[in-house]
Amino acid sequence: MCDRTISTDTEATGLTEIGVFPIRYRHLFCLMIVAVFSVFSLCTAVHAAEAVAVVDRTRIGPGESVELMVTVKGADGTVDISPIRDFKMISGGTSTSVQIINGRMSREVNHTYTLIPLKEGRLVIPPLSVTTDDRALKTAEIVVIVSPKTQEKTGSEDVFAEGNVSTPNPYEGEPIVYTFKLFNAVQIANARFQRPEFTGFTAKEVEKSQKTYRTILNGREYNVTELTILLVPVGAGPKTIDPAALECDLATRQTTRRSPFGMMDDPFFGQNRLERRIIRTEPVTVTVKALPPFDGKGQFSGLVGAFQIQSQVDKVSLNVGESATLSLTVSGAGNIVDAAAPEVLVPDEFKSYKDTPQENIQAGVNGYSGEKVFRTALVPLKEGQYTLAPIALNFFDVPSGRYQTRLTDPISIRVLPAEDNDNPTVFSTAPVSASKPLKKHVEFTGRDILPLKEDMNALEPQQDMSPFRFWAFLLVPALLCLCVKVYVTRTEKKEDPTSLMLQRADHALKDACKPDVSAEGFLTCLSRSLTSSLLAKAGVRGESLTYAEAETILLSKGFSEEDTRSVTHLLERIDSARFSGQEMDSISRETLLSETREQVKRISK
Numbered sequence: 001m002c003d004r005t006i007s008t009d010t011e012a013t014g015l016t017e018i019g020v021f022p023i024r025y026r027h028l029f030c031l032m033i034v035a036v037f038s039v040f041s042l043c044t045a046v047h048a049a050e051a052v053a054v055v056d057r058t059r060i061g062p063g064e065s066v067e068l069m070v071t072v073k074g075a076d077g078t079v080d081i082s083p084i085r086d087f088k089m090i091s092g093g094t095s096t097s098v099q100i101i102n103g104r105m106s107r108e109v110n111h112t113y114t115l116i117p118l119k120e121g122r123l124v125i126p127p128l129s130v131t132t133d134d135r136a137l138k139t140a141e142i143v144v145i146v147s148p149k150t151q152e153k154t155g156s157e158d159v160f161a162e163g164n165v166s167t168p169n170p171y172e173g174e175p176i177v178y179t180f181k182l183f184n185a186v187q188i189a190n191a192r193f194q195r196p197e198f199t200g201f202t203a204k205e206v207e208k209s210q211k212t213y214r215t216i217l218n219g220r221e222y223n224v225t226e227l228t229i230l231l232v233p234v235g236a237g238p239k240t241i242d243p244a245a246l247e248c249d250l251a252t253r254q255t256t257r258r259s260p261f262g263m264m265d266d267p268f269f270g271q272n273r274l275e276r277r278i279i280r281t282e283p284v285t286v287t288v289k290a291l292p293p294f295d296g297k298g299q300f301s302g303l304v305g306a307f308q309i310q311s312q313v314d315k316v317s318l319n320v321g322e323s324a325t326l327s328l329t330v331s332g333a334g335n336i337v338d339a340a341a342p343e344v345l346v347p348d349e350f351k352s353y354k355d356t357p358q359e360n361i362q363a364g365v366n367g368y369s370g371e372k373v374f375r376t377a378l379v380p381l382k383e384g385q386y387t388l389a390p391i392a393l394n395f396f397d398v399p400s401g402r403y404q405t406r407l408t409d410p411i412s413i414r415v416l417p418a419e420d421n422d423n424p425t426v427f428s429t430a431p432v433s434a435s436k437p438l439k440k441h442v443e444f445t446g447r448d449i450l451p452l453k454e455d456m457n458a459l460e461p462q463q464d465m466s467p468f469r470f471w472a473f474l475l476v477p478a479l480l481c482l483c484v485k486v487y488v489t490r491t492e493k494k495e496d497p498t499s500l501m502l503q504r505a506d507h508a509l510k511d512a513c514k515p516d517v518s519a520e521g522f523l524t525c526l527s528r529s530l531t532s533s534l535l536a537k538a539g540v541r542g543e544s545l546t547y548a549e550a551e552t553i554l555l556s557k558g559f560s561e562e563d564t565r566s567v568t569h570l571l572e573r574i575d576s577a578r579f580s581g582q583e584m585d586s587i588s589r590e591t592l593l594s595e596t597r598e599q600v601k602r603i604s605k
Contacts, residue, residue: 049074051130053139055115061147061157065275066115067092068125070139071108075132079111082569086123087115090276091576116278120146158252159184163196163244163281165231171289172236173304173335174398175367178203178229180244180281183215183222189274191248193227194546200239200288201231206363230363232335236290244281249274296394296403299343303395305334305367309342311391311408313378320418323379328391328408331371334398336361341374342393347386349415353377380415387412501536505529505600512593522589523578526596530571533603547572554603567599 049072056067066087070079081089092112099106117123125142159182166177180195195205209228214221233239252273294300308331315324330339337359346352354376361370380386388411397404505528511517512525535542538553545553547568554564574592577584584592 049077049132049135049137051077051079051128051137051139053125053128053142055125055142055144058143059145059147060117064117065277066117066144068113068115068142070111070113070128070130072111072130072132072137073106073108075107075134076109077130077132077137080129080131081113082565083126083128084115086119087117087125088276088278089572089576090114090116091573114276115144116276117144117146118278120148157183158186159188159248159250159277159279161244161246161279161281163241163284165241165284165286168285169287169289170233171304171396171398172233172291173302173338173396175230175232175305175335176286177206177365177367178231178241178284180227180229182225182246182279183217184225185220185222187251188248189251191246192546194245194247195229196242196244198229198231198241200235201233201241204230204363206230206365209365228365230367232338233286233288236288239286239288241284241286243283246279248277248279250277251275291396292401292403294394294403296405298392298394298405300394300396300403301340301342302338303330303332303334303336303393304398305332305336305395306397307332307334307336307339307393307395307406309391309393309406309408311388311411313388313411313413316412317414317416318380319416320380320383323377324413326376326378326388326411328374328376329371330374330393332395333367333369334395336368336370336372339372342391344376344391345389346376346378347388349380349382349384349386351379351381353379378413380413383415383417385412385414497541498536498539500541501532502604505532505536505604508532509593509597509600512596519584520578522584522593523574526592527571527574527578529600530567530574530596530603533600534567537603563602567603570595570599 051070051072053068053070055069060066072079090113092114095110095112097108097110115125123144123146125144127141128139130137130139161183162181164179166179167174170176178198180193195203206228210226212223212225215224216222252275291304310329310331312327312329313324314327315322318324326344328342328344330336330342341354341357344352354374357372357374359370359372361368361372390407390410393406395404395406396402508525508529512522512529517525531543531545534545534550534553537557550568550571551564554567555561559567574596577592
């Protein structure tokens with residue numbers, strides 16, 4: 001009876017211990033399950049890493065921009081944007097978001113960019129490579145349609161530009177005016193104008209031609225900035241003037257938040273946001289007409305326009321050997337800058353000497369106008385009465401479409417004999433008498449200041465000079481001259497553009513290495529160093545240049561396309577970080593400084 005009781009207690013105790021086990025370790029067991037699921041979820045997220053590229057819109061108008069976002073899910077990644085060629089890139093920074101939903105963690109890294117189209121039509125954002133820690137990803141291709149600019153303005157555009165010429169069908173050599181107009185209804189900043197190449201024309205910007213005024217289009221008021229460039233077509237045939245471009249920051253106002261009372265919706269409480277834009281004009285086609293064949297007398301002057309010619313001589317009566325100045329004045333409007341000296345028929349009894357032409361020509365909104373004076377010195381060789389025949393000026397008159405001739409009046413010149421005011425004195429030797437000898441008695445007239453050495457030993461050296469002293473006296477002046485030359489060479493200031501730009505690039509790199517320089521100052525120094533090295537390579541002075549100018553400089557100096565692309569890409573990265581206000585840590589600074597120093601060294605070789 002007693003044994004059974006003990007056995008029963010033992011069994012009951014064992015059952016109690018077994019039942020207590022889940023209660024005691026319940027929390028530990030739950031934590032283990034959560035950890036297993038978390039690791040499984042993390043591994044699943046890592047293996048499911050992907051990269052996605054999206055844009056805010058796929059159809060835009062001229063001058064508008066596109067926001068591109070590259071999202072890397074499940075991992076950190078570096079995006080390669082170098083394949084994008086149809087857009088100008090401005091980095092908008094990077095953001096990271098982490099979410100845990102139902103025990104599953106998801107992590108996303110968003111890279112944002114602002115894309116400014118460089119042309120119209122169907123533009124492609126190619127697949128972008130995204131490099132993560134353990135694999136390489138690719139985004140999908142994106143097509144953006146940039147609609148062409150409409151000819152008729154509706155008044156809805158904030159900023160647009162126009163380019164036109166005064167005459168779309170000029171004659172060869174006829175000056176025309178190209179006018180660039182910028183219309184802006186909102187504020188713009190940091191504007192930089194890039195004029196066309198004007199291939200097939202000679203171009204000259206008209207001084208003080210820029211003007212600003214206001215106009216109203218379809219009920220909306222615009223500020224208009226107008227710039228005039230004078231063109232002279234070279235050669236006949238169709239010619240295309242490329243679009244002019246204006247790169248600027250467009251100020252757009254946005255409200256910070258909405259209010260149920262509508263107060264914060266007032267633009268007064270908004271904030272200005274700068275949006276980078278490239279404003280382009282339409283290409284302009286000019287058909288240049290060839291001049292008809294010249295069948296008149298004399299030779300064609302090459303002038304196209306309306307011109308006159310006048311002649312004048314400062315002396316109508318002069319002596320043989322004297323000079324008179326013949327002045328021919330060609331005046332009018334047209335391509336007068338190309339005027340050559342008219343043909344002058346000078347009598348054989350004259351010698352002629354041409355002087356440098358003197359011109360007084362202005363480039364205005366109506367073309368070139370002014371006068372050009374050609375002077376010729378005439379020196380008669382024989383007395384008599386002479387007449388200079390009328391001088392002809394043959395030019396092409398645009399309104400009539402025919403050649404015109406202008407003649408000067410004939411000029412009469414009277415040449416008198418040379419004047420003999422002074423009787424020349426003739427010098428001759430005295431006649432020699434045969435009775436007198438030619439040899440005269442030598443007379444003593446004075447003594448020398450120093451006594452003469454009359455002894456034979458005067459030719460012998462009085463004191464020997466050692467070889468050391470001889471070479472010392474010989475070489476010391478040469479060494480002194482050499483030292484002076486070296487000192488002057490080292491201390492003189494180099495004024496050539498290449499040396500100045502290289503010094504500026506070196507100073508900018510040193511300023512970027514200073515520990516107290518700000519992020520904006522650091523990026524500005526890097527941009528100045530890289531730009532100065534490019535200008536030094538071109539051998540010119542300057543402060544800034546475009547990416548296209550940088551590519552032209554490097555390619556013309558023998559750099560490969562790959563090296564050129566790496567330099568321009570680095571310059572774009574620096575400018576994007578500088579203008580977007582991107583914050584940089586010490587590692588990013590050191591990396592960017594090292595890349596800039598390496599590129600500057602490569603360019604300066």
